[in-house]
Amino acid sequence: MARGENRPVTVRMIAEHVGISPAAVSTVLANRHEERRLAPATVERIRQAVRELGYVPNVAARRLRAHDPEVRHMELGILTSFEAPLFLVSRALRELQRSVDQRTAPDRRFSVSIDMFHAGRLREMPGLLSASRYNGVIISNTLPADDAFLTATTLPYAVVVQGRRLANYSCVLETPGVGGRRAAEMLLAGGRRQPAVLIPALLTQTTADRAESFCAAVRELTGRDAARISAADFTPASGAAALRSHLEAEPRCDGLFAVTDTLALGAYHAIKAARRTVPGDVAVVGVGDHEHADFFDPPLTCVGPVYDQVVAEIVALLFNLMSRRRVHPTEVFVPPTVARRASA
Amino acid sequence: MARGENRPVTVRMIAEHVGISPAAVSTVLANRHEERRLAPATVERIRQAVRELGYVPNVAARRLRAHDPEVRHMELGILTSFEAPLFLVSRALRELQRSVDQRTAPDRRFSVSIDMFHAGRLREMPGLLSASRYNGVIISNTLPADDAFLTATTLPYAVVVQGRRLANYSCVLETPGVGGRRAAEMLLAGGRRQPAVLIPALLTQTTADRAESFCAAVRELTGRDAARISAADFTPASGAAALRSHLEAEPRCDGLFAVTDTLALGAYHAIKAARRTVPGDVAVVGVGDHEHADFFDPPLTCVGPVYDQVVAEIVALLFNLMSRRRVHPTEVFVPPTVARRASA
DNA sequence: CAGAAGAGCTAAATCGATTTAGGCTCAAGT
DNA sequence: ACTTGAGCCTAAATCGATTTAGCTCTTCTG
Structure with missing residues (x-):
């Protein structure tokens, strides 16, 4: 496999290699050699060259040429x-x-x-x-x-x-600043005293805003800071692991805002594994207008924009x-x- | 909005409309009119024409021209x-x-x-x-x-x-003919007497094969036919609805093979709603090597190829x-x- | 007032593939 | 011997945009 000096193989290069015109090569590539009556021997030589040289068609060129000029x-x-x-x-x-x-x-x-x-x-x-x-x-x-x-x-x-x-x-x-606040209000209105937020390590702007507005609202409404639980990523497994540690360190945790549905799924798992119930021991609020949230056990209360x-x-x-x-x-x-x- | 006779607008058409060369139009479209010193008035006229005519660039042409010829x-x-x-x-x-x-x-x-x-x-x-x-x-x-x-x-x-x-x-x-059989064997080995399969109305070939091999295995091993429960689509909601009806019609159902994980999720819901337990009353086998199956409640036993x-x-x-x-x-x-x- | 400098623009080549119209050879038919 | 046709292949135009090299005209400089 030579590298470097070998430019991408074009129809013209194949043509030169075989000693024939690009038109003939194109004909063979399009499998129209029968109707255009190319000699079988030529077809074979072209095919051979195509394989040897490792031809890869340039789709941009094909599209440009092939498209119907009436259609945008x-x-x-x-x-x-x-x-x-x-x-x-x-x-x-x-x-x-x-x-x-x-x-x-x-x-x-x-x-x-x-x-x-x-x-x-x-x-x-x-x-x-x-x-x-x-x-x-x-x-x-x-x-x-x-x-x-x-x-x-x-x-x-x-x-x-x-x-x-x-x-x-x-x-x-x-709308920024609102989602997390709604979650906090719900948890606090439900009598939760130790609300926490479960977030992935890498935050998108919206996710960060949800966490921020949640913490701000908790602080404003209770005077205390909400716990921030950081999961390694978005997966249920990392959500479960993060929450497990948290529940051990902070057994009184009774409310959770999970910023993605996958984290919420992991959280459910950790809560149940710790022999607690949702929402009896720990209330959970998720995010989004999730089509499967109804089928979580228990169904997951969510905050989020109507996605449609x-x-x-x-x-x-x-x-x-x-x-x-x-x-x-x-x-x-x-x-x-x-x-x-x-x-x- | 005229239709029909209006071919897609090209750079050349804009050029003619303004009374200038395609090169100038291209320059403006690429926002390089400053460095190429086009007169501001001309730039404005071109921009105007671009807007009026509703120009949409042809990406194939751009790519063909723009790409580095060294790179395939x-x-x-x-x-x-x-x-x-x-x-x-x-x-x-x-x-x-x-x-x-x-x-x-x-x-x-x-x-x-x-x-x-x-x-x-x-x-x-x-x-x-x-x-x-x-x-x-x-x-x-x-x-x-x-x-x-x-x-x-x-x-x-x-x-x-x-x-x-x-x-x-x-x-x-x-491998055809195997997945459904494994599911059937598991359910029957677990002592289930009334196994059923939950399938979507529209079947892909693999899904159909799973259902077939399941039914064939059940018939072979028990001499009886497995029930086929048909859901409207792949969603948990339709899976839940289908299984709900089935459990009413066939209360002794004690084993289920759900051919997608979303259907399994719906099935769990219906089983729990009917005040039964998984796997106590109804054992469930799902399909695939699902990354979330561990976090189902209870975790979902699955049959399927290792997806990776x-x-x-x-x-x-x-x-x-x-x-x-x-x-x-x-x-x-x-x-x-x-x-x-x-x-x- | 010649020449340079700059402003403002254009002609034409180019990217890679496809296709149309037609060219050349040789064999068969008259 | 001349036409006809088949068989096999090529030249060149084309798709739409970009870019390089360079042209023309004006203005400024010495």
Whole structure:
């Protein structure tokens, strides 16, 4: 395997290698050699060369040439991190697809895809800066490092950021300062005296805000500080581990705000393992408008924005940006609501 | 909004509209008019025209022109249906990304994205047939209609199909005929006399096989037929509803094989709502190597292939196909294993 | 007033693949 | 001997955007 000097293999290179025209190579690659009557021997030589040289088609070139010039094609993407739960993203995608299906016309088509980056390393995403991949994107689940990168950059296409405020970007997010407060109020109104918040080590802006507003509200309403329990990541396992330690250190803990549903699942496990009950011994409030929260045992009381509404706002904004009907960055806030179930 | 005769707006059209060269328009679009010293008035006229005409850049053209000719770019996709749970897909994506990160070199980059289709309507996916979107794809969660479409077609790029056998495609799937049998054996060995299987209305091939092999094994081992409980879809809610009816009609039901984890979650709910216990009154076996199954209450015993192994096989196959080291379709079977937990 | 400097813009090549129209050879038919 | 046709292949245009090299005109300098 030679490296370095070997540029990507093109149709032209194959043609030269075989001593034939690019047209013939293209014909074979498209499997149209029969109708175009290429000699079987030639076809074989071309195929051989294709294999030997390790040809990989350039999809951009193919698309450019192949597309119907009557149809305009819009490429939309949802960018999220590998580390984030895909669940919300899939709802966003579904909703985006719905909007897009409505707008699809004979002369107007859309492609929607999900792309993922490693949390905190959005800047390394290939093609992010080049405007050569998307007509518009939704960016979600960024960490502060990603936010800093975005703020320092201007992406040359339509962007809507979900779940955080960023200078110069259009953003859709939960009204800040409210979610955590609602959770705190619920727990305290339920007579809990030792409320704690369970958070992952890496916080997105919205998650951090939830934790902050929770702690602020607890302090304001009780004069004491809420415990902050830090889990290694978002998984139930790390949530369970973190809560287990906490319950040992602080046995009087009687109320919990878990900032993701996966952490809440782990928390349930730890609470039950410690032979306590939800909500009898420990009340739990989760986050979001989770489609499975009803099936937690007990069903999980949640605080969060109605997700469909968030997505609808995002999609509307994105299309306005792409059509340039809106030029300046806009912030849209969706207030969190409480879905009262059995856990608090 | 005129329709029909209006072809997509190109840079050239804007240039003609303004009475200037395409180069100038391109300069403005790239926001490089300062360094290239375009007159502010001209810039404004161009911007105006861009807005008026509703210009949408052609990303394929941009990419073709913009890319570094030293670097070969491979586009990989994971195709799955909107209706399927995204959870497994996200693991596949993560694993694919890992492989891809390893293979990334200065002269070799990859893009990986998830694309979704409506279950049963894969054929409507734009760009599927044209070879102008992907260098290689993994197709997952297809329904019989999609399978039929695929069998009748030859996609002009590397394809690996997950979870079903299709003529002329390379496939990776759970060893057929085994998973359901294991589930049946476990339930029967646990002394269950009235085992049932809970399935969604729309069955993928693997899911259907699990249900079949379960029923076959029950019949073989007991001489009686297992009950088939059909849920409207994959959601916990529909699983709960279906099982509720079943428990009313068939109160002696004491063992359940739920073919997806979401259905199992719904099943737990219905069983508890009927004031029965898992596994005391009803033992439950789920499917897969689910990262959250440990945190179900009680933890869910599962039958299924080790998912990481499945993904590893898929990725290996895909790369072999793309490099043309393997030309003929191959089938890879991954045997299901049992993860024994508390529910059965 | 010649020449330089700069402002403002354009022509044309280019990215990689596809496809249309047509060219050349040789054999068969008249 | 001349046409016809089949077989096999090529030249060149094309998709839409970007960029380099360079052109023209004005203004300023010495």
